[in-house]
Structure formats: structure tokens, C-alpha cells
Amino acid sequence: MKTDNPVIYLDNNATTMVAPEVLEEMLPYFSQWYGNPSSMHSFGGMVGRKIRQARERLAALLGASDEEIIFTSCGTESDSTAIYAALQANPDRKHIITSRVEHPAVKNLCDHLSKNGYRVTTIGVDKDGNLDLDELYGHLTPDTAIVSLMWANNETGVIFPAEEIAEKTAAAGILFHTDAVQAVGKLPIDLKTNSIDMLSLSGHKLHAPKGIGALYVRKGTKFSPFLIGGHQEKGRRGGTENTASIIGLGKAAELAAQKMAEENTRVLQLRDRLETELVKRVPHSFVNGKAARRLPNTASIAFEFVEGEAILLLMNEHGICASSGSACTSGSLEPSHVLRAMGVPFTAAHGTIRFSLSVYNTEAEIDFVIDRVPDIIERLRQMSPFWKSGACAA
Amino acid sequence: MWEYTDKVKDHFLNPRNVGEIENADGVGEVGSLACGDALTLYIKLDENKRIKEAKFKTFGCASAIASSSALTEMVIGKTLEEAQQITNEQIAEYLGGLPKEKMHCSVMGRDALEKAISCYLGKDTKAIDGEIVCECFGVTDHQIERAVRENKLTTVEAVTDYVKAGGGCGKCHDKIQEIIDAVLGAQKPKMAAPVKGKLTNIQKVKLVEETLAREIQPSLRKDGGDIELVDIDGNTVFVRLKGSCSQCKMSQVTLKHYVQTKLQELVTPEITVEEVTS
Numbered sequence: 001m002k003t004d005n006p007v008i009y010l011d012n013n014a015t016t017m018v019a020p021e022v023l024e025e026m027l028p029y030f031s032q033w034y035g036n037p038s039s040m041h042s043f044g045g046m047v048g049r050k051i052r053q054a055r056e057r058l059a060a061l062l063g064a065s066d067e068e069i070i071f072t073s074c075g076t077e078s079d080s081t082a083i084y085a086a087l088q089a090n091p092d093r094k095h096i097i098t099s100r101v102e103h104p105a106v107k108n109l110c111d112h113l114s115k116n117g118y119r120v121t122t123i124g125v126d127k128d129g130n131l132d133l134d135e136l137y138g139h140l141t142p143d144t145a146i147v148s149l150m151w152a153n154n155e156t157g158v159i160f161p162a163e164e165i166a167e168k169t170a171a172a173g174i175l176f177h178t179d180a181v182q183a184v185g186k187l188p189i190d191l192k193t194n195s196i197d198m199l200s201l202s203g204h205k206l207h208a209p210k211g212i213g214a215l216y217v218r219k220g221t222k223f224s225p226f227l228i229g230g231h232q233e234k235g236r237r238g239g240t241e242n243t244a245s246i247i248g249l250g251k252a253a254e255l256a257a258q259k260m261a262e263e264n265t266r267v268l269q270l271r272d273r274l275e276t277e278l279v280k281r282v283p284h285s286f287v288n289g290k291a292a293r294r295l296p297n298t299a300s301i302a303f304e305f306v307e308g309e310a311i312l313l314l315m316n317e318h319g320i321c322a323s324s325g326s327a328c329t330s331g332s333l334e335p336s337h338v339l340r341a342m343g344v345p346f347t348a349a350h351g352t353i354r355f356s357l358s359v360y361n362t363e364a365e366i367d368f369v370i371d372r373v374p375d376i377i378e379r380l381r382q383m384s385p386f387w388k389s390g391a392c393a394a
Numbered sequence: 395m396w397e398y399t400d401k402v403k404d405h406f407l408n409p410r411n412v413g414e415i416e417n418a419d420g421v422g423e424v425g426s427l428a429c430g431d432a433l434t435l436y437i438k439l440d441e442n443k444r445i446k447e448a449k450f451k452t453f454g455c456a457s458a459i460a461s462s463s464a465l466t467e468m469v470i471g472k473t474l475e476e477a478q479q480i481t482n483e484q485i486a487e488y489l490g491g492l493p494k495e496k497m498h499c500s501v502m503g504r505d506a507l508e509k510a511i512s513c514y515l516g517k518d519t520k521a522i523d524g525e526i527v528c529e530c531f532g533v534t535d536h537q538i539e540r541a542v543r544e545n546k547l548t549t550v551e552a553v554t555d556y557v558k559a560g561g562g563c564g565k566c567h568d569k570i571q572e573i574i575d576a577v578l579g580a581q582k583p584k585m586a587a588p589v590k591g592k593l594t595n596i597q598k599v600k601l602v603e604e605t606l607a608r609e610i611q612p613s614l615r616k617d618g619g620d621i622e623l624v625d626i627d628g629n630t631v632f633v634r635l636k637g638s639c640s641q642c643k644m645s646q647v648t649l650k651h652y653v654q655t656k657l658q659e660l661v662t663p664e665i666t667v668e669e670v671t672s
Contacts, residue, residue, distance in 0.1 A: 115652065117647035305427075305453065306453070307431065309456060310456055313456050334430075350427070350430050383453075384452070385423070385432055385433070385451040386432070
């Protein structure tokens with residue numbers, strides 16, 4: 001990347017900048033206040049009180065009570081904890097339901113469990129990425145231990161009706177877990193008013209640091225710890241607390257609650273402008289999941305007949321950071337399983353770019369991207385054997 | 395982000411010889427939209443049958459474009475015989491190396507060159523050479539054999555890096571392994587057939603060992619785990635789980651629903667499996 005260009009960071013579904021307010025609140029807990037929150041002395045006790053405040057802040061963002069929050073190391077740990085806890089709570093039930101578009105944290109765990117005595121049903125999505133609810137409800141059986149579905153998709157931003165599904169699963173006596181890593185901080189969530197049993201989140205998706213996550217477990221849900229050790233987190237997750245990061249997550253939760261309205265208005269406007277202009281200026285391009293209800297910050301745009309990694313690297317030359325659903329960026333050889341599950345043709349799946357915004361993005365940045373990307377696509381198309389005179393040559 | 399050499403970056407950002415040759419003497423087309431990369435190579439010869447012009451059009455990632463660009467630079471000025479000697483390794487070396495996962499881009503270049511030369515010589519370049527092994531990427535047994543032989547590949551993962559075979563659904567992994575074994579002259583010993591009737595102790599021990607090695611260990615190792623045989627007492631097989639299996643909360647499910655079931659199926663239905671944890 002050329003260093004004379006400022007970075008335009010549009011990869012916030014991958015990770016976010018630590019908010020300055022978050023960093024400021026964390027710093028003293030690396031140096032000045034380094035006590036162990038489990039210690040009996042007041043030096044550690046003060047840290048313990050700060051962790052309590054973080055728990056209350058996060059609980060407030062989720063509409064939960066603070067004893068329902070377990071701090072973990074990341075979203076993946078939260079997902080694994082939730083699913084294993086559900087299986088252990090119902091040892092006679094051997095059926096898991098999930099979807100075809102889950103994050104690898106759930107997808108690969110379910111693949112693993114399917115080889116180890118569990119029956120896993122993966123529910124499909126339509127061309128817009130909406131979950132097939134009839135298919136889902138048709139698979140609920142007395143043998144189902146858990147339904148685990150993401151709240152919002154990390155690639156397309158498509159939102160699943162998690163609250164509605166939770167009502168159905170609760171009525172059927174089945175535990176419902178949602179991987180809400182992309183939803184928390186972007187969508188209003190009030191766990192007091194729905195039947196979601198467990199919810200995973202990750203700090204670095206909402207301007208807290210990497211390496212901190214949390215799992216919400218509804219009071220009364222049978223639970224067994226994933227990490228067995230000390231008495232931390234009331235025995236539900238052993239291991240000395242990642243103190244500064246927990247405090248950072250608490251502050252980030254407080255900021256998210258304050259900035260959600262902005263995310264849902266200004267960021268949405270920027271995202272919509274980006275989508276509209278790029279699709280208008282680049283022939284043979286479209287928005288994946290356009291017709292679905294989506295996160296306000298996510299744009300998954302398919303540029304047909306070009307390949308994603310090449311687009312990303314040319315954007316990188318202009319300081320534009322985004323992600324691709326193409327195979328070549330992931331080390332895999334097949335394009336995104338999410339796009340393939342939606343039936344996005346290969347012509348488009350290989351050339352899909354995910355732009356994910358945050359409250360820190362500006363209109364000028366979006367204008368810059370709108371100005372540069374069409375030329376990048378045209379340059380690659382001129383090089384492509386599948387492109388001739390403004391149309392597909394294949 | 396992939397670690398590309400400066401030369402790869404240069405050929406990607408400033409590709410040489412992009413385009414088509416209208417009256418090309420030879421055209422080589424490889425790859426497809428479905429595969430995620432494709433290359434069309436055009437060559438034109440001079441009166442001395444040397445390649446005087448080479449151009450390309452590529453759909454693909456940075457290393458695919460860079461490999462195509464490098465290939466055109468390498469072939470210009472060569473006779474067809476000299477060009478035919480170019481290997482995929484030489485294309486990669488010309489670029490200062492490629493990530494191992496991207497070696498298939500260099501193979502694509504070499505294949506396009508061969509097709510372009512065949513085209514000039516009037517050979518049918520559309521015919522599929524061999525039997526398709528990898529349905530996902532349309533790779534034949536001959537292509538896999540050649541990649542294994544030329545690049546001394548020893549694993550399925552390496553074959554995937556070089557020719558993509560096995561990089562999709564994974565159903566062809568066993569067949570690829572068979573081809574690797576055949577090329578390397580290390581044919582796997584055939585598994586002893588289950589013995590009808592009552593097994594002797596030696597037969598039972600041998601069958602349990604073989605089943606663990608051939609059927610169970612490879613599967614567990616894919617997930618970072620492993621298993622070892624500790625002892626056999628009558629029909630009770632004592633094993634120790636290792637790696638990620640040893641910490642897995644589902645280890646008992648693995649033992650009873652997978653390991654025990656497999657041993658009952660392939661050795662004797664009376665077998666039970668017990669874990670040794672000390």
C-alpha cells in the first residue's frame with residue numbers, strides 16, 4: 001500500500017478500531033491498577049469493582065441482568081461454550097440445527113460434532129439470504145438439543161429474525177443460541193423481552209480490543225463451563241480475568257448504546273450512497289441480499305467477471321481496506337459459502353467485495369471509494385478473457 | 395494478506411503483454427469462471443519459428459495475473475522446443491517465488507503454454523486428457539500424476555496447492571492419495587479382509603491396529619487429535635486419546651459412536667472401547 005494515501009477503513013465487520021474513549025479507560029489497568037480482581041486486598045478489589053461496572057454496562061446494552069453475562073476470550077469461545085453447554089445439559093438429545101451461512105465458529109464446530117455422534121441439520125437461505133423459516137420449524141424435534149443461528153450475517157449483513165425464532169424454540173422446549181457478534185452494537189437488543197437463551201458477542205467488532213468476548217446465558221438455563229478452572233465468573237469460566245479488555249468492552253458497550261442511533265441513520269446513508277453509486281457506475285454489478293433486512297453498515301457488492309483478490313489489492317494501492325468473498329483471499333479454493341448458499345453465481349461470487357462501515361467513516365471517504373472503484377473494475381475487466389466490449393464474453 | 399514478492403507485485407500492478415493477438419499462431423485456454431481463474435494465451439511466431447509475440451488475458455488473483463505476465467516475458471524469443479521446456483517451477487522462480495497455495499497459478503501458465511503450442515501444431519486441445527478425479531475443479535488423473543511427479547508432491551494438500559484437485563468438496567481425497575502412492579511407488583498395503591468366524595488373538599490385534607491406522611487416525615488427525623492403542627483384553631480395546639481429542643468435551647461420544655462403531659464394523663461386533671487417561 002502506498003503510504004502517502006490515508007487509510008480508508010471499510011472492513012469493520014472484520015475488526016474495528018479501538019475507540020479512543022475505550023483505550024483511555026483501559027490504560028490505567030495495565031500499569032497503575034494491575035491488581036488481581038480475585039485478591040482479598042483493596043488494591044485488587046478496586047479492579048473487581050471496575051469489572052462489575054463493565055458487566056453492568058454490557059448488560060445494559062443487551063437488556064440483560066449482570067449475572068447473566070460471562071466474559072470470554074472471543075466470539076468463538078462464546079459460541080463453543082453455548083453449544084457444548086446445551087449438549088451437556090441435554091445428553092439424550094443428539095440433534096443440532098444451524099444454518100448454511102454461519103460463521104466458521106459455529107459452522108466448523110457443528111461439522112466436528114456431526115462426525116462425533118450428533119445429527120446436524122443446516123437450514124438453507126433464499127437468494128436474498130433470508131432464512132427458510134418453514135424448513136427450520138419443520139426440523140424441530142424432541143431430539144433437538146439446540147438451535148444455533150446467527151443474528152446478522154458477517155458477509156452480507158442480512159438479519160435473521162432471532163427473536164421470532166426464539167419464541168418458537170422456547171415453545172418447543174429447545175434451547176436457542178444466537179451468534180450476535182455482528183448484531184451487538186448495531187441493532188437494538190432487549191433480552192428481557194424475548195426468549196433467547198444464549199447470545200455470543202465479541203469486543204473487537206464494537207470498538208473494544210481483540211481477545212475479549214462475552215456470552216449471555218439466560219438465568220435458569222442449565223449450564224456447564226467450557227473452561228474449567230478457578231471460581232472466576234461464578235465458576236462458569238475459569239481463568240484470571242482479561243481485566244483491561246473487560247473494562248474496555250464495558251466502555252465500548254456504553255458508547256455503542258449512545259451511538260446506535262447514528263449507526264442507524266448516518267452510517268446507513270453512507271452505506272446506501274456507496275451501494276447506489278457503485279452499482280450505477282459499474283455495469284454488471286449488484287448488491288447481495290439487497291432485498292433483505294440488513295445491518296446498516298454492510299454492503300456486499302458483486303462485480304461480475306473479475307476476481308476479488310485482484311480488486312482488493314488494487315484498492316489497497318489507493319489505501320482502501322475491504323474484504324472479499326473470493327476464494328483466493330481465504331486460502332480456500334471455493335468462494336464464500338454464504339454467497340454460494342444464496343445461489344450467487346460463480347461469475348459474481350468470485351468478484352464480491354464486502355464494504356463494512358463504522359461511525360468513524362466520513363462522506364469524503366465514501367466519495368473517494370466511489371471515485372476509484374469503477375476504474376479498478378474496468379482495468380481488471382480489460383484483462384479478463386470473460387469480458388468484451390462492456391459485456392460477458394464467456 | 396498473502397506475502398508476495400516485489401516481482402509478483404510488479405507484474406500484477408504493471409502486467410506486460412496484456413491483450414489478444416488477432417491472427418495468433420497458437421491460442422491456449424485454461425481454467426474457467428467456476429474455478430476462479432482462467433487464462434488465454436496467444437503466441438505469434440516469426441519466420442524462424444521463434445515466438446516473436448505473446449499476449450494474455452487472465453481472470454484471477456494477483457499471482458494468476460503475475461504468472462501470466464511472467465510467462466509471456468519468458469517465452470518471447472524462444473523456439474517452440476525451448477518454450478516447451480518451461481516448467482511451472484521456472485515461472486514461479488522467475489517471479490521470485492509464489493505462496494505454496496498459489497502454485498496452481500504457475501501450473502495454469504505452463505498448461506496454457508502447452509495448449510497454445512499444441513494449437514499451433516494442430517493438435518486437439520479440447521480433448522480431456524485422462525479421467526476426471528476432482529469433479530469440483532475438473533482435474534484429471536493425468537494432471538495429478540504429472541504434478542506429483544514433476545514437483546515431488548507427497549500430500550493431498552500439496553496436490554491441491556498445485557492443481558486445485560481436492561480443494562472443493564474433498565470427496566476425491568482418497569483417490570488423490572492413491573495416485574500419489576502409485577507415483578511415488580509406495581502403494582498402500584491392502585487392508586486385511588475381516589476374517590470370518592472367530593478371530594485368533596493375533597488376528598484381532600492386527601485388525602485393530604490396521605483399523606486404527608487406516609480408518610480412525612487420519613480422521614481424528616484432521617481435527618488436530620489422535621489415538622493410540624494401549625492394550626487389548628479379550629474384546630475390550632484400551633486406547634489413549636491424544637492432541638485435541640484428549641481435551642475434547644465430546645471425547646466419549648467420539649470413542650463410543652465413532653471408534654467403537656468402526657472397530658465393531660471392521661474387526662468384530664463384540665468389541666468395546668475404553669479410554670485410558672493416565
